[in-house]
Amino acid sequence: xxxxxxxxxxxxxxxxxxxxxxxxxxxxxxxxxxxxxxxxxxxxxxxxxxxxxxxxxxxxxxxxxxxxxxxxxxxxxxxxxxxxxxxxxxxxxxxxxxxxxxxxxxxxxxxxxxxxxxxxxxxxxxxxxxxxxxxxxxxxxxxxxxxxxxxxxxxxxxxxxxxxxxxxxxxxxxxxxxxxxxxxxxxxxxxxxxxxxxxxxxxxxxxxxxxxxxxxxxxxxxxxxxxxxxxxxxxxxxxxxxxxxxxxxxxxxxxxxxxxxxxxxxxxxxxxxxxxxxxxxxxxxxxxxxxxxxxxxxxxxxxxxxxxxxxxxxxxxxxxxxxxxxxxxxxxxxx
Amino acid sequence: xxxxxxxxxxxxxxxxxxxxxxxxxxxxxxxxxxxxxxxxxxxxxxxxxxxxxxxxxxxxxxxxxxxxxxxxxxxxxxxxxxxxxxxxxxxxxxxxxxxxxxxxxxxxxxxxxxxxxxxxxxxxxxxxxxx
Numbered sequence: 001x002x003x004x005x006x007x008x009x010x011x012x013x014x015x016x017x018x019x020x021x022x023x024x025x026x027x028x029x030x031x032x033x034x035x036x037x038x039x040x041x042x043x044x045x046x047x048x049x050x051x052x053x054x055x056x057x058x059x060x061x062x063x064x065x066x067x068x069x070x071x072x073x074x075x076x077x078x079x080x081x082x083x084x085x086x087x088x089x090x091x092x093x094x095x096x097x098x099x100x101x102x103x104x105x106x107x108x109x110x111x112x113x114x115x116x117x118x119x120x121x122x123x124x125x126x127x128x129x130x131x132x133x134x135x136x137x138x139x140x141x142x143x144x145x146x147x148x149x150x151x152x153x154x155x156x157x158x159x160x161x162x163x164x165x166x167x168x169x170x171x172x173x174x175x176x177x178x179x180x181x182x183x184x185x186x187x188x189x190x191x192x193x194x195x196x197x198x199x200x201x202x203x204x205x206x207x208x209x210x211x212x213x214x215x216x217x218x219x220x221x222x223x224x225x226x227x228x229x230x231x232x233x234x235x236x237x238x239x240x241x242x243x244x245x246x247x248x249x250x251x252x253x254x255x256x257x258x259x260x261x262x263x264x265x266x267x268x269x270x271x272x273x274x275x276x277x278x279x280x281x282x283x284x285x286x287x288x289x290x291x292x293x294x295x296x297x298x299x300x301x302x303x304x305x306x307x308x309x310x311x312x313x314x315x316x317x318x319x320x321x322x323x324x325x326x327x328x329x330x331x332x333x334x335x
Numbered sequence: 336x337x338x339x340x341x342x343x344x345x346x347x348x349x350x351x352x353x354x355x356x357x358x359x360x361x362x363x364x365x366x367x368x369x370x371x372x373x374x375x376x377x378x379x380x381x382x383x384x385x386x387x388x389x390x391x392x393x394x395x396x397x398x399x400x401x402x403x404x405x406x407x408x409x410x411x412x413x414x415x416x417x418x419x420x421x422x423x424x425x426x427x428x429x430x431x432x433x434x435x436x437x438x439x440x441x442x443x444x445x446x447x448x449x450x451x452x453x454x455x456x457x458x459x460x461x462x463x464x465x466x
Contacts, residue, residue, distance in 0.1 A: 045376025053380050057407060059370075060384060064400040067393055135387055135397075136380030139342055194340040202345030212427040213347045228430045277374055 023178035024298075025158040025171055027291040029112070032119070032156040034287040035147045036110030039126060042140060042280055043103050046133075050099060051092050053133050056080065060135040069134035074124055076132040102129060109151075112161020119156060123148035140281040146187070147288065154180045184292045189249035192265075196245030205242055208234030215275055244268050252293065255300050262293050350422040351385040352438065355405045357412035360451065366412075368405060388419040388442070398444035406448060413451040417444040 052058045054076065060068075062077060076098055083094035102125050108118045126148050130141040157163040158171040204210040208227075211234040215224040227234050244264045251261040266286055273282035354369045372378045387397060402415035420438040424430075 042376055046380070049372060049377040052404070053377060057404070059381070059401060059404045060397070061400045061403060064393070064396050067396070068387070133380065136384045138379060138383040191340045195342060195344055198340070198344030199346075204346035207427075209427055210343065210346045212430075213349065213424060214343060216424055217350055225430075228427060231427050234427060278379070280376060 019179055019182065020175040021178045022173040022175050023181050024295050025155060025174055025177050026160065027181060027294050028151070028154045028156040028177050029158065029160040030294070031147060031154075031287065031291045032112065032115070032151055033110055033160065034283070034291070035144060035151060036106045036122075038140070038280055038283055038287070039106045039122070039144060040103055040110070042144070043099060043106070043129075045280075047099065050095055053136050054129065055095055056091050058133075060133075062132075065133070065135050069131040073131040074128040076128050079128075101125075112157045112163050115157025115161055115163050119148075119152045119154075123152045138281070139278070140284055143281065143284045143288065147284065150180055150184055181292055181295065184288070185252070185296075188288060188292055189252065192245045192248035196242055196248070200242050200246060205238040206235065208232070208236075208238050211235075211237045211241075240264075241268065255303070258293070258297065258300065262289060262297065265289055348386055348389065349424055351382075351388065352420050352422075353385055353388070353401060354418045354420055354438075354440075355401060356416040356418065357405060357409050358414035358416075359409070359411050360413045361411050366409070368408075385419075394442075395444065399446060402444070402446040406446075413448050415446045417446070418442075419444075 046053055056062050056077070058065075062075075066075075076095070079098055080091060080094050083089065083097060084091055087094070089097075105118060105122050105125055108114065109122045123145075126141075126144055130137045130145055153176075155171065155174055155176050158174065158177075164170050199205040199210070202210075204213070208231050212224075212227055215227065244261070245268075248261055248265060251257040266289060269282040269285045269289075272285075273279045352369055354367060356365050356367050358365050370378075370381050372381065388394065398417045398419075401417050405415055406412060418440045419442045420440050422436065423439045424436055425434050
Protein backbone atom coordinates (compact mmCIF):
# COMPACT_ATOMS: atom_id res chain seq x y z
CA UNK A 1 0.00 0.00 0.00
CA UNK A 2 1.86 3.06 -1.25
CA UNK A 3 -0.66 5.33 0.40
CA UNK A 4 0.72 4.49 3.84
CA UNK A 5 4.38 4.71 3.08
CA UNK A 6 6.73 7.41 1.91
CA UNK A 7 6.32 11.10 1.32
CA UNK A 8 4.01 10.71 -1.70
CA UNK A 9 1.69 8.55 0.34
CA UNK A 10 1.25 11.12 3.05
CA UNK A 11 0.62 13.81 0.43
CA UNK A 12 -2.13 11.70 -1.09
CA UNK A 13 -3.70 11.15 2.31
CA UNK A 14 -3.54 14.84 3.03
CA UNK A 15 -5.11 15.57 -0.35
CA UNK A 16 -7.90 13.06 0.26
CA UNK A 17 -8.43 14.45 3.76
CA UNK A 18 -8.58 17.95 2.31
CA UNK A 19 -11.07 16.92 -0.37
CA UNK A 20 -13.29 15.10 2.09
CA UNK A 21 -13.05 17.72 4.80
CA UNK A 22 -16.56 18.30 6.16
CA UNK A 23 -18.14 21.61 5.30
CA UNK A 24 -21.35 23.21 6.56
CA UNK A 25 -24.53 21.99 4.91
CA UNK A 26 -26.27 25.37 4.88
CA UNK A 27 -24.71 26.64 1.61
CA UNK A 28 -26.26 23.66 -0.20
CA UNK A 29 -29.59 24.37 1.48
CA UNK A 30 -29.21 27.98 0.34
CA UNK A 31 -28.54 26.79 -3.22
CA UNK A 32 -31.62 24.55 -3.03
CA UNK A 33 -33.90 27.34 -1.86
CA UNK A 34 -32.43 29.88 -4.29
CA UNK A 35 -32.58 27.53 -7.28
CA UNK A 36 -36.20 26.59 -6.49
CA UNK A 37 -37.19 30.24 -6.17
CA UNK A 38 -35.43 31.31 -9.39
CA UNK A 39 -36.96 28.40 -11.34
CA UNK A 40 -40.44 29.30 -10.07
CA UNK A 41 -40.02 32.97 -11.03
CA UNK A 42 -38.74 31.90 -14.46
CA UNK A 43 -41.66 29.52 -14.99
CA UNK A 44 -44.16 32.20 -13.95
CA UNK A 45 -42.49 34.64 -16.35
CA UNK A 46 -42.88 32.16 -19.21
CA UNK A 47 -46.45 31.18 -18.35
CA UNK A 48 -48.32 33.94 -20.29
CA UNK A 49 -46.48 32.99 -23.51
CA UNK A 50 -45.92 29.32 -22.83
CA UNK A 51 -47.48 28.05 -26.06
CA UNK A 52 -45.37 30.39 -28.16
CA UNK A 53 -42.11 29.57 -26.40
CA UNK A 54 -42.37 25.90 -25.48
CA UNK A 55 -45.52 24.59 -27.17
CA UNK A 56 -45.44 22.09 -30.04
CA UNK A 57 -46.95 24.75 -32.32
CA UNK A 58 -44.91 27.59 -30.91
CA UNK A 59 -42.64 30.09 -32.65
CA UNK A 60 -40.03 27.40 -33.10
CA UNK A 61 -41.87 24.17 -33.67
CA UNK A 62 -40.55 21.04 -32.03
CA UNK A 63 -38.97 19.40 -35.12
CA UNK A 64 -36.93 22.60 -35.70
CA UNK A 65 -36.34 23.20 -32.01
CA UNK A 66 -34.77 19.75 -31.74
CA UNK A 67 -32.01 20.94 -34.07
CA UNK A 68 -30.79 23.27 -31.30
CA UNK A 69 -30.27 20.54 -28.76
CA UNK A 70 -28.98 17.02 -28.34
CA UNK A 71 -31.36 14.24 -29.34
CA UNK A 72 -31.06 12.14 -26.21
CA UNK A 73 -31.89 14.92 -23.76
CA UNK A 74 -35.27 14.65 -22.02
CA UNK A 75 -38.04 16.76 -23.53
CA UNK A 76 -41.65 17.58 -22.69
CA UNK A 77 -42.92 15.99 -25.92
CA UNK A 78 -43.43 12.39 -24.70
CA UNK A 79 -45.24 13.52 -21.55
CA UNK A 80 -47.25 15.99 -23.62
CA UNK A 81 -48.29 13.34 -26.16
CA UNK A 82 -49.11 10.92 -23.35
CA UNK A 83 -51.34 13.46 -21.59
CA UNK A 84 -53.09 14.37 -24.84
CA UNK A 85 -53.66 10.71 -25.74
CA UNK A 86 -55.10 9.66 -22.36
CA UNK A 87 -57.19 12.74 -21.60
CA UNK A 88 -57.98 13.93 -25.11
CA UNK A 89 -57.22 17.49 -24.07
CA UNK A 90 -55.58 20.12 -26.25
CA UNK A 91 -51.77 20.22 -26.33
CA UNK A 92 -51.95 23.75 -24.87
CA UNK A 93 -53.88 22.46 -21.85
CA UNK A 94 -51.52 19.52 -21.42
CA UNK A 95 -48.57 21.93 -21.53
CA UNK A 96 -50.10 24.02 -18.77
CA UNK A 97 -50.66 20.91 -16.65
CA UNK A 98 -47.00 19.96 -17.13
CA UNK A 99 -45.91 23.47 -16.20
CA UNK A 100 -48.02 23.39 -13.04
CA UNK A 101 -46.32 20.09 -12.20
CA UNK A 102 -42.95 21.74 -12.81
CA UNK A 103 -43.75 24.63 -10.48
CA UNK A 104 -45.07 22.20 -7.84
CA UNK A 105 -41.80 20.22 -8.02
CA UNK A 106 -39.79 23.40 -7.60
CA UNK A 107 -41.89 24.40 -4.60
CA UNK A 108 -41.23 21.01 -3.04
CA UNK A 109 -37.52 21.49 -3.62
CA UNK A 110 -37.65 24.96 -2.14
CA UNK A 111 -39.44 23.68 0.95
CA UNK A 112 -37.16 20.65 1.20
CA UNK A 113 -39.92 18.07 0.95
CA UNK A 114 -38.82 14.51 -0.02
CA UNK A 115 -35.62 16.10 -1.16
CA UNK A 116 -33.82 12.84 -1.93
CA UNK A 117 -36.05 12.09 -4.92
CA UNK A 118 -37.40 15.59 -5.66
CA UNK A 119 -33.94 17.02 -6.39
CA UNK A 120 -33.40 14.48 -9.19
CA UNK A 121 -36.89 15.08 -10.58
CA UNK A 122 -36.25 18.83 -10.55
CA UNK A 123 -33.05 18.44 -12.53
CA UNK A 124 -34.81 16.16 -15.00
CA UNK A 125 -37.81 18.52 -15.33
CA UNK A 126 -35.61 21.59 -15.79
CA UNK A 127 -33.52 19.82 -18.40
CA UNK A 128 -36.74 18.82 -20.19
CA UNK A 129 -38.03 22.42 -20.11
CA UNK A 130 -34.67 23.76 -21.29
CA UNK A 131 -34.38 21.34 -24.20
CA UNK A 132 -38.04 21.70 -25.20
CA UNK A 133 -37.62 25.44 -25.60
CA UNK A 134 -33.98 25.09 -26.66
CA UNK A 135 -34.04 27.90 -29.24
CA UNK A 136 -35.01 30.42 -26.59
CA UNK A 137 -33.05 29.15 -23.62
CA UNK A 138 -30.26 31.47 -22.54
CA UNK A 139 -27.74 31.82 -19.71
CA UNK A 140 -30.13 31.45 -16.82
CA UNK A 141 -31.37 28.06 -18.09
CA UNK A 142 -27.76 26.88 -18.58
CA UNK A 143 -26.71 27.90 -15.09
CA UNK A 144 -29.86 26.58 -13.45
CA UNK A 145 -29.08 23.29 -15.16
CA UNK A 146 -25.59 23.32 -13.60
CA UNK A 147 -27.09 24.24 -10.25
CA UNK A 148 -29.68 21.46 -10.35
CA UNK A 149 -26.97 18.97 -11.29
CA UNK A 150 -24.96 19.89 -8.19
CA UNK A 151 -28.10 19.81 -6.07
CA UNK A 152 -29.03 16.35 -7.34
CA UNK A 153 -25.65 15.05 -6.16
CA UNK A 154 -25.67 16.88 -2.86
CA UNK A 155 -27.29 16.37 0.54
CA UNK A 156 -29.17 19.64 0.10
CA UNK A 157 -32.06 18.75 2.39
CA UNK A 158 -30.02 18.34 5.57
CA UNK A 159 -30.91 21.73 7.00
CA UNK A 160 -33.59 24.37 6.46
CA UNK A 161 -36.01 21.78 5.08
CA UNK A 162 -39.24 20.01 5.95
CA UNK A 163 -37.27 16.73 5.75
CA UNK A 164 -34.89 17.95 8.45
CA UNK A 165 -37.81 19.03 10.62
CA UNK A 166 -39.40 15.61 10.23
CA UNK A 167 -36.17 13.80 11.07
CA UNK A 168 -35.31 16.10 13.97
CA UNK A 169 -31.71 15.26 13.23
CA UNK A 170 -29.60 17.60 11.17
CA UNK A 171 -26.26 16.88 9.57
CA UNK A 172 -24.96 20.40 9.89
CA UNK A 173 -21.58 19.36 8.46
CA UNK A 174 -20.90 16.72 5.83
CA UNK A 175 -18.01 15.57 3.66
CA UNK A 176 -20.28 15.54 0.59
CA UNK A 177 -20.95 19.22 1.11
CA UNK A 178 -17.22 19.93 1.31
CA UNK A 179 -16.44 17.99 -1.86
CA UNK A 180 -19.32 19.49 -3.85
CA UNK A 181 -18.62 23.05 -2.78
CA UNK A 182 -14.96 22.62 -3.71
CA UNK A 183 -15.98 21.25 -7.13
CA UNK A 184 -18.41 24.13 -7.57
CA UNK A 185 -15.67 26.64 -6.74
CA UNK A 186 -13.35 25.09 -9.32
CA UNK A 187 -16.21 25.07 -11.82
CA UNK A 188 -16.88 28.78 -11.21
CA UNK A 189 -13.19 29.53 -11.72
CA UNK A 190 -13.28 27.67 -15.05
CA UNK A 191 -16.46 29.51 -16.10
CA UNK A 192 -15.10 32.99 -15.34
CA UNK A 193 -11.70 32.26 -16.83
CA UNK A 194 -13.28 30.91 -20.00
CA UNK A 195 -15.64 33.87 -20.24
CA UNK A 196 -12.83 36.34 -19.53
CA UNK A 197 -10.48 34.86 -22.13
CA UNK A 198 -13.35 34.69 -24.64
CA UNK A 199 -13.91 38.43 -24.19
CA UNK A 200 -10.25 39.39 -24.06
CA UNK A 201 -9.38 37.84 -27.45
CA UNK A 202 -11.42 40.46 -29.31
CA UNK A 203 -10.65 44.20 -29.35
CA UNK A 204 -14.15 45.35 -28.38
CA UNK A 205 -13.90 44.75 -24.64
CA UNK A 206 -10.66 46.72 -24.58
CA UNK A 207 -11.86 49.84 -26.40
CA UNK A 208 -15.26 50.15 -24.71
CA UNK A 209 -17.32 49.16 -27.78
CA UNK A 210 -18.73 46.07 -26.05
CA UNK A 211 -19.93 48.08 -23.05
CA UNK A 212 -21.47 50.57 -25.49
CA UNK A 213 -23.23 47.79 -27.39
CA UNK A 214 -24.40 46.04 -24.25
CA UNK A 215 -25.78 49.17 -22.62
CA UNK A 216 -27.33 50.85 -25.64
CA UNK A 217 -30.54 49.14 -26.51
CA UNK A 218 -33.35 50.62 -28.52
CA UNK A 219 -35.46 51.28 -25.42
CA UNK A 220 -32.62 52.28 -23.10
CA UNK A 221 -30.60 54.31 -25.65
CA UNK A 222 -31.48 57.61 -24.04
CA UNK A 223 -30.04 56.64 -20.66
CA UNK A 224 -26.55 55.84 -21.87
CA UNK A 225 -26.09 58.02 -24.94
CA UNK A 226 -23.89 60.31 -22.80
CA UNK A 227 -21.23 57.58 -22.98
CA UNK A 228 -20.15 58.97 -26.37
CA UNK A 229 -18.66 61.99 -24.54
CA UNK A 230 -16.71 59.83 -22.09
CA UNK A 231 -15.50 56.86 -24.19
CA UNK A 232 -12.71 56.28 -21.67
CA UNK A 233 -15.34 55.37 -19.07
CA UNK A 234 -16.76 52.65 -21.34
CA UNK A 235 -13.21 51.36 -21.94
CA UNK A 236 -12.53 51.41 -18.20
CA UNK A 237 -15.70 49.41 -17.54
CA UNK A 238 -14.60 46.91 -20.19
CA UNK A 239 -11.16 46.51 -18.60
CA UNK A 240 -12.73 46.14 -15.19
CA UNK A 241 -15.01 43.36 -16.50
CA UNK A 242 -12.00 41.59 -18.04
CA UNK A 243 -10.03 41.98 -14.82
CA UNK A 244 -12.84 40.57 -12.68
CA UNK A 245 -13.46 37.59 -14.96
CA UNK A 246 -9.91 36.59 -15.86
CA UNK A 247 -8.56 37.30 -12.38
CA UNK A 248 -11.32 35.43 -10.58
CA UNK A 249 -9.71 31.99 -10.93
CA UNK A 250 -6.56 33.10 -9.12
CA UNK A 251 -7.75 35.83 -6.77
CA UNK A 252 -10.43 33.84 -4.99
CA UNK A 253 -7.90 31.35 -3.60
CA UNK A 254 -6.01 33.95 -1.55
CA UNK A 255 -7.63 35.29 1.61
CA UNK A 256 -6.31 38.81 1.01
CA UNK A 257 -7.90 39.16 -2.46
CA UNK A 258 -10.88 36.84 -2.02
CA UNK A 259 -13.14 39.41 -0.34
CA UNK A 260 -12.39 42.02 -2.96
CA UNK A 261 -12.95 39.66 -5.89
CA UNK A 262 -16.17 38.11 -4.62
CA UNK A 263 -17.40 41.64 -3.90
CA UNK A 264 -16.46 42.82 -7.39
CA UNK A 265 -18.07 39.76 -8.97
CA UNK A 266 -21.31 40.38 -7.09
CA UNK A 267 -21.17 44.02 -8.17
CA UNK A 268 -20.64 42.94 -11.79
CA UNK A 269 -23.73 40.74 -11.66
CA UNK A 270 -25.76 43.44 -9.93
CA UNK A 271 -24.80 45.74 -12.82
CA UNK A 272 -25.81 43.10 -15.38
CA UNK A 273 -29.17 42.78 -13.63
CA UNK A 274 -29.89 46.50 -13.44
CA UNK A 275 -28.49 47.69 -16.78
CA UNK A 276 -29.03 44.69 -19.05
CA UNK A 277 -32.25 43.49 -17.42
CA UNK A 278 -30.92 39.96 -16.89
CA UNK A 279 -32.32 39.68 -13.37
CA UNK A 280 -32.67 35.91 -13.14
CA UNK A 281 -29.29 35.21 -14.72
CA UNK A 282 -27.62 37.59 -12.29
CA UNK A 283 -29.54 36.16 -9.35
CA UNK A 284 -28.34 32.66 -10.33
CA UNK A 285 -24.72 33.76 -10.61
CA UNK A 286 -24.85 35.70 -7.34
CA UNK A 287 -26.40 32.71 -5.61
CA UNK A 288 -23.72 30.37 -6.98
CA UNK A 289 -20.93 32.72 -5.91
CA UNK A 290 -22.37 33.45 -2.51
CA UNK A 291 -23.13 29.85 -1.57
CA UNK A 292 -19.88 28.44 -3.00
CA UNK A 293 -17.65 30.88 -1.11
CA UNK A 294 -19.69 31.67 1.98
CA UNK A 295 -18.11 28.99 4.21
CA UNK A 296 -14.61 30.13 3.18
CA UNK A 297 -15.48 33.79 3.70
CA UNK A 298 -16.96 32.89 7.07
CA UNK A 299 -13.70 31.14 7.99
CA UNK A 300 -11.69 34.15 6.78
CA UNK A 301 -13.85 36.44 8.89
CA UNK A 302 -13.30 34.27 11.96
CA UNK A 303 -9.55 34.19 11.36
CA UNK A 304 -9.51 37.94 10.92
CA UNK A 305 -11.42 38.47 14.14
CA UNK A 306 -9.14 36.04 15.92
CA UNK A 307 -6.10 37.90 14.63
CA UNK A 308 -7.57 41.22 15.71
CA UNK A 309 -8.33 39.77 19.12
CA UNK A 310 -4.73 38.52 19.38
CA UNK A 311 -3.40 41.90 18.31
CA UNK A 312 -5.65 43.63 20.86
CA UNK A 313 -4.45 41.25 23.53
CA UNK A 314 -0.82 41.90 22.63
CA UNK A 315 -1.42 45.66 22.51
CA UNK A 316 -3.05 45.55 25.91
CA UNK A 317 -0.17 43.52 27.30
CA UNK A 318 2.38 45.97 25.87
CA UNK A 319 0.46 48.98 27.18
CA UNK A 320 0.28 47.35 30.61
CA UNK A 321 4.00 46.80 30.50
CA UNK A 322 4.62 50.38 29.39
CA UNK A 323 2.35 51.80 32.06
CA UNK A 324 4.25 49.76 34.66
CA UNK A 325 7.56 51.39 33.74
CA UNK A 326 6.35 54.76 32.47
CA UNK A 327 6.77 57.56 34.97
CA UNK A 328 3.30 58.34 36.25
CA UNK A 329 4.13 61.99 36.64
CA UNK A 330 4.67 62.42 32.88
CA UNK A 331 1.41 60.68 32.06
CA UNK A 332 -0.51 62.79 34.52
CA UNK A 333 1.19 65.96 33.32
CA UNK A 334 0.18 65.23 29.75
CA UNK A 335 -3.49 64.88 30.63
CA UNK B 336 -14.94 28.89 -26.94
CA UNK B 337 -17.65 26.36 -27.54
CA UNK B 338 -18.47 25.57 -23.92
CA UNK B 339 -21.41 27.96 -23.62
CA UNK B 340 -19.76 30.09 -20.92
CA UNK B 341 -18.61 32.89 -23.20
CA UNK B 342 -21.50 35.26 -22.63
CA UNK B 343 -21.06 38.43 -24.66
CA UNK B 344 -17.73 37.02 -25.89
CA UNK B 345 -15.85 38.09 -27.92
CA UNK B 346 -18.42 40.92 -28.18
CA UNK B 347 -22.14 41.43 -27.63
CA UNK B 348 -24.21 41.10 -30.76
CA UNK B 349 -26.19 44.02 -32.14
CA UNK B 350 -29.86 44.08 -31.15
CA UNK B 351 -31.94 41.99 -33.55
CA UNK B 352 -35.60 41.48 -34.24
CA UNK B 353 -37.80 39.59 -36.61
CA UNK B 354 -40.49 41.42 -38.54
CA UNK B 355 -42.99 39.30 -40.41
CA UNK B 356 -45.01 40.87 -43.18
CA UNK B 357 -48.15 38.99 -44.08
CA UNK B 358 -50.22 39.34 -47.22
CA UNK B 359 -53.97 38.78 -46.92
CA UNK B 360 -55.56 38.03 -50.30
CA UNK B 361 -59.07 38.64 -49.03
CA UNK B 362 -58.36 42.27 -48.18
CA UNK B 363 -55.37 42.55 -50.53
CA UNK B 364 -53.26 44.21 -47.88
CA UNK B 365 -50.00 43.66 -46.03
CA UNK B 366 -49.76 43.64 -42.30
CA UNK B 367 -46.55 43.89 -40.38
CA UNK B 368 -45.97 42.05 -37.11
CA UNK B 369 -43.23 41.82 -34.55
CA UNK B 370 -43.17 40.49 -31.01
CA UNK B 371 -43.33 43.04 -28.22
CA UNK B 372 -43.84 41.42 -24.85
CA UNK B 373 -42.27 44.12 -22.73
CA UNK B 374 -39.05 43.42 -20.90
CA UNK B 375 -39.81 40.23 -19.00
CA UNK B 376 -38.42 36.73 -19.05
CA UNK B 377 -40.48 35.71 -22.09
CA UNK B 378 -39.00 38.55 -24.15
CA UNK B 379 -35.47 37.49 -23.19
CA UNK B 380 -36.26 34.06 -24.64
CA UNK B 381 -37.55 35.67 -27.84
CA UNK B 382 -34.42 37.85 -28.09
CA UNK B 383 -32.32 34.69 -27.78
CA UNK B 384 -34.37 33.22 -30.63
CA UNK B 385 -33.68 36.29 -32.77
CA UNK B 386 -29.95 35.77 -32.43
CA UNK B 387 -30.13 32.29 -33.96
CA UNK B 388 -30.63 34.05 -37.29
CA UNK B 389 -26.96 35.00 -37.30
CA UNK B 390 -25.92 31.35 -37.14
CA UNK B 391 -25.46 29.65 -40.45
CA UNK B 392 -27.24 26.32 -40.09
CA UNK B 393 -30.79 25.45 -41.11
CA UNK B 394 -31.86 29.10 -41.37
CA UNK B 395 -34.49 28.33 -43.96
CA UNK B 396 -36.21 25.79 -41.67
CA UNK B 397 -35.92 28.22 -38.78
CA UNK B 398 -37.49 31.05 -40.74
CA UNK B 399 -40.20 28.65 -41.96
CA UNK B 400 -41.04 27.91 -38.36
CA UNK B 401 -41.51 31.61 -37.64
CA UNK B 402 -43.67 31.99 -40.75
CA UNK B 403 -45.78 28.99 -39.71
CA UNK B 404 -46.40 30.52 -36.29
CA UNK B 405 -47.60 33.76 -37.85
CA UNK B 406 -49.74 31.86 -40.36
CA UNK B 407 -51.37 30.21 -37.36
CA UNK B 408 -52.16 33.62 -35.88
CA UNK B 409 -53.42 34.94 -39.22
CA UNK B 410 -55.22 32.09 -41.00
CA UNK B 411 -56.32 34.45 -43.76
CA UNK B 412 -52.74 35.28 -44.75
CA UNK B 413 -51.31 33.56 -47.82
CA UNK B 414 -47.77 34.95 -47.96
CA UNK B 415 -45.30 35.62 -45.16
CA UNK B 416 -42.05 37.53 -45.56
CA UNK B 417 -39.78 36.95 -42.58
CA UNK B 418 -37.28 39.78 -42.17
CA UNK B 419 -34.22 39.41 -39.99
CA UNK B 420 -33.39 42.96 -38.87
CA UNK B 421 -30.43 44.42 -37.03
CA UNK B 422 -30.34 47.74 -35.18
CA UNK B 423 -27.39 49.40 -36.88
CA UNK B 424 -25.85 50.93 -33.80
CA UNK B 425 -22.71 52.83 -34.83
CA UNK B 426 -19.48 52.47 -32.92
CA UNK B 427 -18.83 54.54 -29.81
CA UNK B 428 -16.57 56.96 -31.69
CA UNK B 429 -18.85 57.24 -34.73
CA UNK B 430 -21.82 57.96 -32.47
CA UNK B 431 -20.42 61.43 -31.67
CA UNK B 432 -21.66 62.62 -35.05
CA UNK B 433 -25.14 61.43 -34.05
CA UNK B 434 -25.83 59.26 -37.11
CA UNK B 435 -29.32 57.96 -37.67
CA UNK B 436 -29.82 54.63 -35.97
CA UNK B 437 -32.44 52.40 -37.50
CA UNK B 438 -33.46 48.83 -38.08
CA UNK B 439 -31.79 47.36 -41.16
CA UNK B 440 -33.01 44.22 -42.89
CA UNK B 441 -30.25 41.64 -43.19
CA UNK B 442 -32.08 38.72 -44.78
CA UNK B 443 -35.53 38.08 -46.20
CA UNK B 444 -37.26 34.73 -46.29
CA UNK B 445 -40.55 34.40 -48.12
CA UNK B 446 -43.11 31.66 -47.72
CA UNK B 447 -46.47 31.02 -49.33
CA UNK B 448 -49.25 28.74 -48.26
CA UNK B 449 -50.12 26.12 -50.83
CA UNK B 450 -53.70 25.70 -49.59
CA UNK B 451 -54.67 29.32 -50.27
CA UNK B 452 -54.82 31.27 -53.53
CA UNK B 453 -52.22 33.96 -53.25
CA UNK B 454 -53.10 37.15 -55.05
CA UNK B 455 -55.06 38.24 -58.03
CA UNK B 456 -52.40 40.82 -58.80
CA UNK B 457 -48.90 39.37 -58.68
CA UNK B 458 -47.29 42.84 -58.56
CA UNK B 459 -48.85 43.26 -55.12
CA UNK B 460 -46.37 40.67 -53.91
CA UNK B 461 -43.27 42.52 -55.01
CA UNK B 462 -41.02 43.43 -52.06
CA UNK B 463 -41.52 47.15 -52.81
CA UNK B 464 -45.18 46.77 -52.17
CA UNK B 465 -44.51 45.71 -48.62
CA UNK B 466 -45.23 48.53 -46.19
